[in-house]
Amino acid sequence: MTVHSVFEILIYFCSILLLTSPMGFYLAKVFGSDDGKIIALARRFERFLYRLVHIDAQRPMCWREYTIAMLLFSFCGLLLSYTLLRLQGFLPLNPLGLGANEMTPDLAFNTAASFASNTNWQSYAPESTVSSLSNMVALSIHNWMSAATGIAVAVAIIRGFTTSSTQNLGNFWADITRATLYVFVPLCFIGALVFVWTGSPQTFEAPRTITTLEGAAQTIPLGPVASQEVIKHLGTNGGGFYNANSAHPFENPNPASDQFTKLLIFLIPAGLTSLFGRMSGNRRQGWALFAAMSVLFLTGAFVCNVAEQSGNPNYARIGVDQTASDLQAGGNMEGKEVRFGISSSTLFATVTTAASCGAVNSMHDSFTPLGGLVPLFNILSGEVIFGGVGAGLYGMLMFAVLAVFIAGLMVGRTPEYLGKKIGRFQVQMAMLSVLVLAGTILGATALSANLPFSMESAWNRVGSSGPFLGATTNNLNNAGSHGFSEILYAFASATGNNGSAFAGLTANTPYYNLILGLAMLAGRFLSLIPLLAMAGSLAAAKKVPESSGTLPTDTATFVFLLIGTVLIVGALTFFPALALGPIVEHFQMNSFLLQ
Numbered sequence: 001m002t003v004h005s006v007f008e009i010l011i012y013f014c015s016i017l018l019l020t021s022p023m024g025f026y027l028a029k030v031f032g033s034d035d036g037k038i039i040a041l042a043r044r045f046e047r048f049l050y051r052l053v054h055i056d057a058q059r060p061m062c063w064r065e066y067t068i069a070m071l072l073f074s075f076c077g078l079l080l081s082y083t084l085l086r087l088q089g090f091l092p093l094n095p096l097g098l099g100a101n102e103m104t105p106d107l108a109f110n111t112a113a114s115f116a117s118n119t120n121w122q123s124y125a126p127e128s129t130v131s132s133l134s135n136m137v138a139l140s141i142h143n144w145m146s147a148a149t150g151i152a153v154a155v156a157i158i159r160g161f162t163t164s165s166t167q168n169l170g171n172f173w174a175d176i177t178r179a180t181l182y183v184f185v186p187l188c189f190i191g192a193l194v195f196v197w198t199g200s201p202q203t204f205e206a207p208r209t210i211t212t213l214e215g216a217a218q219t220i221p222l223g224p225v226a227s228q229e230v231i232k233h234l235g236t237n238g239g240g241f242y243n244a245n246s247a248h249p250f251e252n253p254n255p256a257s258d259q260f261t262k263l264l265i266f267l268i269p270a271g272l273t274s275l276f277g278r279m280s281g282n283r284r285q286g287w288a289l290f291a292a293m294s295v296l297f298l299t300g301a302f303v304c305n306v307a308e309q310s311g312n313p314n315y316a317r318i319g320v321d322q323t324a325s326d327l328q329a330g331g332n333m334e335g336k337e338v339r340f341g342i343s344s345s346t347l348f349a350t351v352t353t354a355a356s357c358g359a360v361n362s363m364h365d366s367f368t369p370l371g372g373l374v375p376l377f378n379i380l381s382g383e384v385i386f387g388g389v390g391a392g393l394y395g396m397l398m399f400a401v402l403a404v405f406i407a408g409l410m411v412g413r414t415p416e417y418l419g420k421k422i423g424r425f426q427v428q429m430a431m432l433s434v435l436v437l438a439g440t441i442l443g444a445t446a447l448s449a450n451l452p453f454s455m456e457s458a459w460n461r462v463g464s465s466g467p468f469l470g471a472t473t474n475n476l477n478n479a480g481s482h483g484f485s486e487i488l489y490a491f492a493s494a495t496g497n498n499g500s501a502f503a504g505l506t507a508n509t510p511y512y513n514l515i516l517g518l519a520m521l522a523g524r525f526l527s528l529i530p531l532l533a534m535a536g537s538l539a540a541a542k543k544v545p546e547s548s549g550t551l552p553t554d555t556a557t558f559v560f561l562l563i564g565t566v567l568i569v570g571a572l573t574f575f576p577a578l579a580l581g582p583i584v585e586h587f588q589m590n591s592f593l594l595q
Helices: 003-031 036-053 063-086 105-116 132-162 172-198 225-234 255-280 283-310 313-317 341-354 369-380 391-411 424-450 480-495 510-526 528-540 556-594
Strands: 208-211 217-220
Touching: 003 172, 003 255, 003 283, 003 341, 036 172, 063 105, 063 132, 063 172, 063 510, 063 528, 105 132, 105 510, 132 172, 132 225, 132 255, 132 391, 132 528, 172 225, 172 255, 225 255, 255 283, 255 341, 255 391, 283 341, 283 369, 283 391, 283 556, 313 556, 341 369, 369 480, 369 556, 391 424, 391 528, 391 556, 424 480, 424 510, 424 528, 424 556, 480 510, 480 556, 510 528
Parallel strands: none
Antiparallel strands: 208 217
């Protein structure tokens, strides 16, 4: 690991640390009762919107009403996107004449489910599959809708933890409107200007054909890139305007845009921890969650960097110099942009998988086994290491409930969190959410790795046949441990609503489009329902005074208990699968040294 790598990681983390409290302060003004002068003025426009669509934003909702509103809003958005994608050939702003042949029914379902669930998994090359209108309306609308939904649900769950003797979790329509108007609109307007300044296009011009240095003709697609880049990262969506995603020079022109991108990804998830502390009346509670997330994030960032900077030991065996110097980056540069190098690439990979973003500036499939293990584990953790907008916070609160339950078992007392008794129902809901994620990831991986029809030509458009473990023809993905890692990563990314991939897997097939689409919906919505039910039960409960047996949840002891809970649950659930994938691949890579 180089000195430059250490400083880059620490500078980035310190930047997030400095932005966390101001962002939490602003979010508290947006969702709290004390609006402040600026937001109070803007509330007039907000009330006008409510009157326009006949919404009573003051009507309180119980957890069931809140859940139904959230599901209806998301389902209608999914249906709208599917329809627009299938009809894009008849709609304007389509300079390449793309239509239903490029966006088949299974791919349209997968794409609509992906963007509606804040996953942004892309089984296609965007610049040659979707029109500019589809990009801006059918897809980018979900960059706003799904991200605002995540914030709204997080705020509702915070209310469940911090209020008492009430059925009120807030009003979904008010929360999602405020998240859009006061959080995303101003930040995206400023962020889009920054991306234009760094070199991202913002235009409706048709693609340009240029002559390369070798004399060949090359078509360069253009479009409203900058405006989509900012919401893509700020909303932890991750879907790229180009197939190369943030490795493309139009999406991520230089190191300045790369650093700005990473700041956008963590900005709101970190700020929500501060919001939690402010709404609970004890800001140390929010910092405790931030500390647990930070320890897990920094550990992953350093491990991933060391693994990639160390490179492949077999190259050293044949005399290839992998030492970092003034003349070369050293280590494993395969799949990485020379503009960013190993340090920025591994930091980006850790950030984008610690959050449920999915944007990439390097190809995770080309990482070393341990380097690729870090992004994979970040997703398998439930993406609670800051996580997506809203998703990271309520995911970590789920683990907080499990942590105090475990602590209560150890000391023989009823567990408490923020003055609320944690009973059987709350623990059952937390475990149900964990089981939804684990069952979907492991179950779908097992099916796809073993069922013959997942590889048959009728389902894959490629022509392979036979079960995965013996696949040697036409290969939907690599064979062996790395091929298994590709399948495991795909379903972890889909269920965890991340969207990045080990791109060696050919996922644009009817089978994978359908099963991955269902995994995205299950990971987003089936895991949310138990958490909202838990929040509703906690909101109705009365607060109890602290006693000598109450475990403080704003101390370093609880932080390490929370970290241990995340690691233990992740290890017990996914270690066997990881042992078949990246772990055994690491030993296979090093075993060549003994031959």
